[in-house]
Amino acid sequence: MDYFHIFSLPTKLTVDLPALEKSFYALSRKLHPDRFASRPAAEQAAALAESSNLNDAYRTLKDPIARTEYLLKLEGIELEEQSKAATEVARTTGVAKKQIVPPDLLEEAFELNMQLEEMRMAKKMGEDDPQLRHDLQAAKSAFDAKMSATQAELESLWSKWDAALDTNNAAAKTAARDAMVSLLNRRSYLRNLVRDVNEALET
Amino acid sequence: MAYSDKVVDHYENPRNVGTLDKSSESVGTGLVGAPECGDVMRLQIRVNPETHVIEDAKFKTFGCGSAIASSSLATEWVKGKTIAEALTITNTDIVKELALPPVKIHCSVLAEDAIRAAIGDWKKKNHVTEEVGVAVAAAH
Known part of the structure; x- marks a missing residue:
């Protein structure tokens, strides 16, 4: 059950x-x-x-996230399996694999991680760069806002899913499901970024 | 969880950490991510325009030990190989070499994706379209 x-x-x-x-x-x-x-x-x-x-x-x-993830699992979504399968397709066909996470978010995540590393290094040397701290504060606000936005987005996808279930619309269900998968993927990046920025700012 | 000796070695002494000039014609850059854990990996290659041999490779990975080890190993392996040869590297090779447990297989997938993305970027920059990977792979 x-x-x-x-x-x-x-x-x-x-x-x-x-x-x-x-x-x-x-x-x-x-x-x-x-x-x-x-x-x-x-x-x-x-x-x-x-x-x-x-x-x-x-x-x-x-829990809203756990609930969504659980439902996606019931729907047969196994993120890791899908990623592996996509790599295998790329290997045999030579066609580039589409990254699940949008490239601009990856760039952003990478850049922010670089800044965090710089800040940790500076700390180790006993320095505290005010400019870096300022940048991180700004990044933190930006990511917090993005996290809140994902929450609202997720809730609107819930409604779409629930409505599709009521009308038994398979295509709409699939669309809502796939949108939730990509949203949760984005969210896991944002969550890590927020966590890491907070850590860097606190210590 | 216990990491294998090889993972620990790559983690503690990562090979080829760094950056190549992204704007250079001969450099291909691959930036990939594993949403399962929020890892980001950047792998860059410098390719000889005449021979298509990968002369240098650098990486920078933010993630767990297995992700760092997988990308470190990937740069070691692609160096000295031609583009075509590098395309024959699979995530399974990486899993075997590093003895990665099932929960860390996605790290090896990420490393393979990074190699392919870097090569894809280089090909795009240099307008290389032919499927060089297939011919050499068949000759192995």
Whole structure:
């Protein structure tokens, strides 16, 4: 049974969080160890396993990113497998592989990483370059804004997915799915960049 | 997770870290990324215009130890090879050489992508269109 079914939810991405929480507590109570204290060991173990699965399900569906990733997995999206397959096609056909991440974001990620490295080196030498710090602050604001934008973009893709599911429109489902895959790929870069910039600014 | 000795060696003593002049006609640059982990890898080659031999290769990778080792190894391998020969390097070769575990296979894929992207960039700059890779690969 997939995580959505555990909570009797449709495989949609817009989730009523308070209802999900309520449902989680109700199901948790049913599986509480106290209720199984006098039951045979096998039954206790089964309830424990179910309870742990329920926790995983709740944690996954509660989190917008984890929920989206989980749904994409249910849809058979295996990012790594796809990347490997694309490389193999490039190898046999000689046609350049299209990078999943847009080139301008890669350039940006690369440049920022160079700046971060420079800043770490300067720190090691006991220097603190105000210009570099200023650039990093600016980069941080830019990336924070981009992260917020991805969130809004993701929510609009959820609506597209959910609507396609309602109308049973296969083409629209595929389009929404692929858009979510590329959005999440972009997001994982942004997330790392934000993390690294914060680290460099704090230390 | 334990890295193999070869990964540790490349990680601690990376070969060919650096930059080649991107604007030079004889330099090809490949910038690729693995969204799974957010790694970025830049691999550059300098190609002899007469012989198509890769005379120099440099890389700069921001990522995990396996990604650094994969790109370091890739630069070592392409140096001295012709463009056609370099195109026969596969991610599987890199996995074998570095004994990469399954969770790190994408790092080797990234390195192969980087080689191809650099060669592709050089070809575009120099208007080389013929499929040099196939003929030499078949002759192996």
